[in-house]
Structure formats: C-alpha cells, structure tokens
Amino acid sequence: YAITDVGRQRSTNEDDVLVESFGETILLVVADGMGGHAAGDVASETATGSIRRSVEEALAAGREQHETILEDAISAANERVSTLIEDDPSLSGMGTTVVAALIEDKRATFANVGDSRGYHIGDGIEQVTVDQSLVQELVDSGQITEAEAKEHPQRNVVSQALGTTSDIDPEYYEQQITGTLLLCSDGLTEEVDEEYIERVVADDSSLEATARLLVESANENGGSDNISLVLAEA
DSSP states (O other), rough: OOOOOSSOOSSOEEEEEEEEEEEEEEEEEEEEEEETTHHHHHHHHHHHHHHHHHHHHHHTTTOOOHHHHHHHHHHHHHHHHHHHHHGGGGGGOOOOOOOEEEETTTTEEEEEEESSSEEEESSSEEEEEEOOBHHHHHHHTSOOOOHHHHHOOTTOOOOOBBBBBBBOOOOOEEEOOSSSEEEEEEHHTTTTTTHHHHHHHHHHOOOHHHHHHHHHHHHHHTOOSSSEEEEEEO
C-alpha cells in the first residue's frame, strides 16, 4: 500500500510513490523531490516513472539480477531528470532522492540515493538503508552522535540526489522478509520515531490502516514536510 500526503506546512507535494507488480516481482519506490515550486514534483514523478519503465523492460527481457536491474534503472532515471534540467533552465536546482526495492520470494533488494529510507519490521525494527546525507557522514566519521544527528540543523542536507550530478552512486542492500517492509521519505521519520513506527506496524491492522495512521501521526506532530510511505508484506 502506498500513500503520500502534503503535510501541514507545505503548499505543494514534491514526493511521489509507486507500487507495481510484474508477475511474481514487486517494485516499490518512494522519491522525495526538491527544488521548490513545481520542480521538485517534476523530478520525483520523472524518477519513479523512469524506474518503473526500466524495471519492466529488464524483467521482460529475462534479466534476473535485481541489484543490476535497479542500478541501471536509477542511472536511467538520473539521466532523465538531468536531461529535463538541460532542456528547461527554469528547472535548474531540482532533484530527488529515491529509495526502491524489488521483492521476489520473500527477499528484497533495496537501492537508495539520498535520505529516503527502507526499513524491515519483524522481530523489532531495522533500518536497512543508510542515509546518504551530511549528518550521516558526520556520524560515520565520529564527529557527532546518532542522537545529535537527529537535532542537527543540517540534518536534511543530502550528499546525493538524482539530477544533481552524473556520478550517482546508489547503495544496495539485501533483506530477507519475515515481516513488513517500509519505504518512506524523511517527512515521516522527522515527525515519528522508529519505536512508534514499530508499534503501529505490529498492531496487525491492514496495510492501508497502518499507513494512514502513520501519516496522521506525522501530521499531528507537526507535518513539517511531505509525508510518503509504502508498506509491503511478503
């Protein structure tokens, strides 16, 4: 189940979400656009659409390596967003994060660029992806703690985004699915903590009811950004 909401403090929704089934393979995508005005939503919609087409073509051609399928799909999406910027200077400055997952036989392959996240909630909650962000680099280098990162004034600065450079370097992760997958933009994780997410998901409601409650909670806590998420069970 996929849902996206403008939040309470933004006038436009620059996020985009996608759930697509290709036979026994499921594609999930969350993209968090940036650039203001119409540009952010152009970037996110372009990226999700391009990834969907690339994955569909790869699977139709009989390709089976999910990591390389996602690698090629994200590269094509980056090229597509970059081309739009070259063709229309008014779109200069736009970009988008992306977190995507291909699911088959209770196994997920994740790819992410930027700080949109992938989680697995089963026996506890686990953040599968690692943010490509300034504060994550500071954490990794020991300059700040995880707790300090959550309050850092530059916590929303990403180190990579589609459309901003030709040298996109996504990260890839494999996850056996024993519970629920969550892909989300930082509009969710900025407003609700992981412990709360785990409790809501563990409540055994439908995926739609769970997703709507998470969005409602994020809005109740401020709704400072667009809120987007995809939930899946294998």
